[in-house]
Amino acid sequence: MKWRLFALQFATPLLAILFGVLIASIIVLAIGQNPLDVFGVLIRFGLLRSDSLLSILFKATPLIFAGLAVALSFRAALWNIGVEGQFYIGAFTAAYIGFTLKGLPIFIHLPLTILAAAAGGMAWALIPIVLKLRRGAHEVITTIMMNYIAAALILYLIADVFRDPSQVGTPRVRTPEFPPSARVPSMGPLLELFGLTGPDANKVNWLLPFGLVLCVVFAIVLSRTRFGYEVRAVAFSPLAAEAAGIPNARIQFLMFMLSGAVAGLVGLNDVLGFFGYLDIDFPKGLGFLGISVALLAKNNPLGVILAALLFGFLDRGAQGVQFFARTPKEVIVILQALIILAIVVAYELMTRYVRKQRKREAERPPPAATVAAEAGR
Amino acid sequence: METLVSLLTLALIASAIRVTMPILLAALGAVYSERGGVINIGLEGIMIMGTLFGAVGDYVFAQRFPGLVESVPDLAPAAGVLVAILAGVLFALIHAVVTVTFRVDQIISGVALNLLAVGAARFLNILFFEVSTQSPGVSGFTPLNIPILKDIPALEPIATSISPMIPAALLLVLISHWVLLRTRFGLRLRAVGEHPLAADTLGINVIRTRYAGVMISGAFAGMAGAYLAIEQAHLYFEGMTQGRGFIALAAMIFGNWWPLGALGASALFGYFDALSLRVVRLPVPSQFINVLPHIVSILVLAGFVRRAQPPAADGIPYSKEEE
Numbered sequence: 001m002k003w004r005l006f007a008l009q010f011a012t013p014l015l016a017i018l019f020g021v022l023i024a025s026i027i028v029l030a031i032g033q034n035p036l037d038v039f040g041v042l043i044r045f046g047l048l049r050s051d052s053l054l055s056i057l058f059k060a061t062p063l064i065f066a067g068l069a070v071a072l073s074f075r076a077a078l079w080n081i082g083v084e085g086q087f088y089i090g091a092f093t094a095a096y097i098g099f100t101l102k103g104l105p106i107f108i109h110l111p112l113t114i115l116a117a118a119a120g121g122m123a124w125a126l127i128p129i130v131l132k133l134r135r136g137a138h139e140v141i142t143t144i145m146m147n148y149i150a151a152a153l154i155l156y157l158i159a160d161v162f163r164d165p166s167q168v169g170t171p172r173v174r175t176p177e178f179p180p181s182a183r184v185p186s187m188g189p190l191l192e193l194f195g196l197t198g199p200d201a202n203k204v205n206w207l208l209p210f211g212l213v214l215c216v217v218f219a220i221v222l223s224r225t226r227f228g229y230e231v232r233a234v235a236f237s238p239l240a241a242e243a244a245g246i247p248n249a250r251i252q253f254l255m256f257m258l259s260g261a262v263a264g265l266v267g268l269n270d271v272l273g274f275f276g277y278l279d280i281d282f283p284k285g286l287g288f289l290g291i292s293v294a295l296l297a298k299n300n301p302l303g304v305i306l307a308a309l310l311f312g313f314l315d316r317g318a319q320g321v322q323f324f325a326r327t328p329k330e331v332i333v334i335l336q337a338l339i340i341l342a343i344v345v346a347y348e349l350m351t352r353y354v355r356k357q358r359k360r361e362a363e364r365p366p367p368a369a370t371v372a373a374e375a376g377r
Numbered sequence: 378m379e380t381l382v383s384l385l386t387l388a389l390i391a392s393a394i395r396v397t398m399p400i401l402l403a404a405l406g407a408v409y410s411e412r413g414g415v416i417n418i419g420l421e422g423i424m425i426m427g428t429l430f431g432a433v434g435d436y437v438f439a440q441r442f443p444g445l446v447e448s449v450p451d452l453a454p455a456a457g458v459l460v461a462i463l464a465g466v467l468f469a470l471i472h473a474v475v476t477v478t479f480r481v482d483q484i485i486s487g488v489a490l491n492l493l494a495v496g497a498a499r500f501l502n503i504l505f506f507e508v509s510t511q512s513p514g515v516s517g518f519t520p521l522n523i524p525i526l527k528d529i530p531a532l533e534p535i536a537t538s539i540s541p542m543i544p545a546a547l548l549l550v551l552i553s554h555w556v557l558l559r560t561r562f563g564l565r566l567r568a569v570g571e572h573p574l575a576a577d578t579l580g581i582n583v584i585r586t587r588y589a590g591v592m593i594s595g596a597f598a599g600m601a602g603a604y605l606a607i608e609q610a611h612l613y614f615e616g617m618t619q620g621r622g623f624i625a626l627a628a629m630i631f632g633n634w635w636p637l638g639a640l641g642a643s644a645l646f647g648y649f650d651a652l653s654l655r656v657v658r659l660p661v662p663s664q665f666i667n668v669l670p671h672i673v674s675i676l677v678l679a680g681f682v683r684r685a686q687p688p689a690a691d692g693i694p695y696s697k698e699e700e
Contacts, residue, residue, distance in 0.1 A: 031504060079484055127675075137678040140418060140484055141630075144623045145671040152664040160662060291488055328503045333496030340489045341475060348481045 008350055013296065016346040020339035024331060031327070038325045042332070045320025046313050051198035052320075054191070058203040060312030061269040062283075064211035066290025067297060067304040068218060069121075069263035074299045075222060076255035077235040082128060082143025083263040084287025085150030086121040090264025091271050092154055093120030095278035096162070098178035098271075109181040113272060114265065121264020122257050124150060129256040133249050139256075147287070158280050174279040184273040205273035207265075212305060214262065219301040231255060263287065292340050298347060311336065389651055391534040395609065396654065397647025398546050399424070399601040399618075403625030404632065404639040405546075405553055406597025410469075411634060412557060413590025414570035414690040418487025419472045420598045421622025422494030426468045427461040427602020429498045432613035433505050434460025435515040435606075451541075454518045458542075458603045465599020466592050468494070473591040477584055480694035498615065510615035517608050518542065540608045542600075549597075553636040566590050570688035573695040583695050598622065620671065627674035634687060642677070646670045 025035035046052050066083055073080030080086075094117035101109055128146060131137040164176040187209075188202040222228040233241040234251045242248055266286050271278050293311055297303030318332035403420055410417040417423075435457030439446050446453045468490070475486040499509045506512050520538035527536045557563040568576040569586045577583050601621070606613045624646050631645070632638025649669040 027500075081488065131675070131679045135679040137675070137680065138630075141623055141627055142675050142678055144620065145627075145675045148620050148671045149668045152668040156662050156664040160664075288492060292492060295485060295489070328500055328509070330496050330500035330503065330509065334493065334500055337489060337493035337496050340492060341471070341486070344481045344485050344489060345475055345479045348479055 005354060008354070012346045012350045013298075013343055016342035017339050019342040019346075020335050023338050024335040027334065028327060028331060033325065033327050038321055038327050038331065041320050041325040042314075042317035045324060046317025050196055051200055052316050054196060054198050054200035054204055055316045056309060056312040057208060058200055058269070058274075058312075059315050060308040061204075061208045061211055061273070062266045062286045063289055063293050063308035063311050064208075064215060064305060065262055065266045065269075066286050067293030067308050068211070068215055068290075068301055069259045069266065069287075070290045070294035071297060071299040071301060071304055072218065072255055072262060073259035074294055075235060076231050076252050077238075078129075078132075078252055078256050078259075079140045080125065080128075080143055080256060080259045080263070081140055081291065082125065082146045082287070083259070083266065083290050084285070085143070085147035086124040086260050086263035087266035087287050088147075088150040088154045088284075089124040090117040090119075090121035091267030091278055091282060092157055093117055093123075093264070094268060095175050095178070095271055098182035099162075099176040099277070101182070102179055104181055106181040109179070110184065110272075113178075113182045114268065117264040117268055118261040119264065121262070121266075122260040125256055125260025125263065129253055129260075133253060155280065158278060164277070172279070174277045177277045178272070182272065183276055184268065186273075203274055205269070207269050207273050211265075215301040215305050222301065263290075266290070292336060295340050296343055386534075387532065388534040392654060393644070393648045393651035394535070394543065395540070395647075396650040397643050398540075398543055399605045399609070399621050400625050400628055400646050400650070401550070401640060401643035402546055402601035402604060403598045403622050404628040404643050405549060405636055406594035406601070407626050407629040408553065408557070408594075408632075408634055408636055408639055409566070409590045409597070410594035411629065411691050412563075412570045412688055413566045413587045414573060414688060414693065414695070415473070415476055415587055415591050416483040416487065416692045417469070417472060417591060417594050418484055418623075418626070419469070419490030419494075420487075420594065420625060421618060421620065422487075422491035423465050423468045423595050423598035424602040424605075424618045424622040425491075425494040425498050426464045427599035428606040428613050428617055429501060429512070429602075430464035430599070431457040431461035431603030431606040432512040432515050433501075434458070434603075436513060437505075439516065450516065451518050453516055454607045457515065457607050458600060461599040461603035461606075462596045463599070465595040465597070465602070467595070469591050469595020469598070470588075472595075473588045476694065477587045477591065480696060483692055483694070502613070502615075512606075512613035514612045515607060517611055540604075542604050542608055546604075547640075550636045550640045557636065562589070567688070569695075570690055573690050573693075577695075577697065587695070598625075601625070624670055624674050627677055630687070631674075631677045646673060649673050 021039065025039075028035040028038050046056070066087070069083045069086070070080060094113050097113045097116040101112070104112075124146060128137070128139045128142040131142055132139045158175060159173050162175050164172075164174055166176075167174060184205045184207050186202045187204045187206060191197070191201050191204060222231060230241070230246045230251050233244065233246050234248050238248050241251075267282060270283055275282075289311060293304055293307040296307040296310070314332050314336060318329035321327050321332060322329035403424055406423075407417060407420055435453050438456035439453040442452070471493075472486055472490055475481045475489075476483045502512065503509050518541050521541055521544075522538065523536040526532050529536070557567060565576065565581050565586050566589070568579070568581060569583050569590075573583045576586075602618065605617055605621075610617060625643070628642040628646055629639050631642035632640070653667045653669055
């Protein structure tokens with residue numbers, strides 16, 4: 001029974017991915033292309049080239065933070081759809097600390113910058129969670145609205161207040177550049193030792209191992225500590241948790257703040273790890289991809305790593321599909337959404353099946369031998 | 378004082394009425410879905426499909442039947458609205474299957490639907506128009522003028538060039554209110570949203586009724602999208618819904634889950650939306666005026682304006698067997 005459940009846990013996401021591929025194949029067929037070509041290119045281009053591997057690592061880095069942020073809130077039965085806005089604000093606060101402080105050594109400046117990003121994300125998450133716990137405002141809609149407000153605020157701050165004076169008169173709208181002490185070092189030299197070189201080698205930076213460590217830490221905290229137990233209790237049955245003396249509101253507040261803090265780090269991969277300034281055209285939509293990553297990972301921090309790598313691969317492969325298979329790369333976006341829809345249905349069915357099995361097992365009369373032993377005792 | 382006066386001009390009110398419509402239509406849809414007990418966060422995505430298919434229906438009809446359209450120009454936009462409604466219903470059907478049949482969490486399904494809509498809209502746009510983010514221009518309905526009022530110059534902004542979809546939407550508000558209060562279907566829908574088990578024991582088919590609620594919401598959200606593309610912008614472009622589907626949810630909550638309430642709430646959002654569209658001289662940076670409706674919806678949800686009472690079984694999947 002036990003190993004069957006374990007196998008089921010792995011088979012479910014694979015089946016969902018297969019279902020997504022199947023529907024996407026029908027779509028590809030419908031536009032007169034060969035699905036085998038498209039998926040062949042997807043794998044050949046996305047997986048079997050060393051520059052693609054580096055690109056996947058770079059693309060997966062922010063997705064690890066975004067997926068983890070979403071998963072942390074979902075774990076506490078809270079819907080933080082506002083990771084997008086929280087990461088805008090985090091990217092800005094990091095940029096602000098990055099370009100205003102000067103002359104600090106990197107081991108002071110960089111941590112300060114990263115902390116500023118976390119604080120920015122938390123500040124933006126504070127309003128929805130306070131309104132939820134105090135006023136009962138549903139966090140789904142308030143966080144979505146905060147996303148739009150964050151976008152407006154960032155636009156205002158970059159374009160009207162902190163625009164790099166040396167860029168005025170050019171079409172570039174961005175903040176001043178940060179000194180090297182506020183940048184995350186590249187992993188390029190290290191990767192070169194392993195024979196991984198290419199145009200993207202220098203883009204992969206130390207935020208990737210940082211994100212991995214963060215995932216492992218949260219996986220341990222959530223599964224092995226008292227706090228993790230309290231989070232599970234609150235999510236599973238708020239009433240029972242309350243009766244057991246676990247403070248629902250405080251646990252939910254803490255988890256939402258942690259979610260906001262991690263969300264604040266999403267933009268750093270591009271801002272601190274690559275560009276070195278905050279441009280008005282910084283990559284957007286990562287917060288929403290984080291929702292997909294978390295759903296795919298079933299809110300498991302270790303699963304987030306795998307899901308982020310999968311999405312990084314799909315994103316990279318999409319470029320190949322567009323270029324070599326002459327199929328719009330949006331097919332891959334549809335594939336991602338289909339996988340998510342299939343996965344939530346599959347997980348739901350799996351949970352129901354497991355529950356039914358457990359119930360049946362509980363109802364089954366115990367084997368005669370044990371009954372006799374019990375009676376004889 | 379000058380700023381105050383400019384906040385209440387007839388032109389502004391006329392524009393407020395126009396931009397209220399998409400929010401109102403989507404909010405009406407949300408009322409049907411949630412009265413049946415299904416939260417529909419996917420409204421935004423359905424609306425995106427509505428904007429795209431509204432433009433596609435309008436454009437393709439005008440290309441295919443140029444003769445017909447020349448004699449009756451309103452046929453093309455009407456086709457657009459119909460196609461958008463159909464697309465909305467089909468897209469909402471996904472939400473119904475996932476949440477009502479498979480009983481997946483309604484928020485998750487809605488979020489996934491919104492993700493799907495963004496990708497699907499781009500992909501389909503490439504198929505129809507060969508670019509990913511925009512459609513060619515499309516024609517709107519022949520505007521209406523109110524017979525006597527249109528000759529009074531002072532009333533010109535609100536009495537002339539009215540989209541026929543505006544009176545239609547207002548009529549739909551009244552019809553919806555009547556449907557939910559007086560008809561057999563409306564009472565059943567509300568019963569299913571308040572207490573599905575009780576409704577089930579009375580012989581009401583809970584699953585089918587909830588499907589109906591969700592699909593009607595899709596029809597309204599599709600129509601809301603069509604209004605945006607056909608009547609407001611005269612084309613489809615990516616991101617044109619700008620979160621109006623979510624604002625509509627806030628409007629429905631503020632309107633206490635009733636069509637007439639949704640009308641009042643949507644008008645409030647419409648007013649702030651219109652403020653952001655018009656050049657009103659205010660001592661605030663324009664970026665913040667743009668998100669006024671979003672800020673107002675947060676305040677509304679926080680209950681700073683009024684406390685609301687959702688249907689009792691809203692958001693809870695229903696299954697016959699006990700688990």
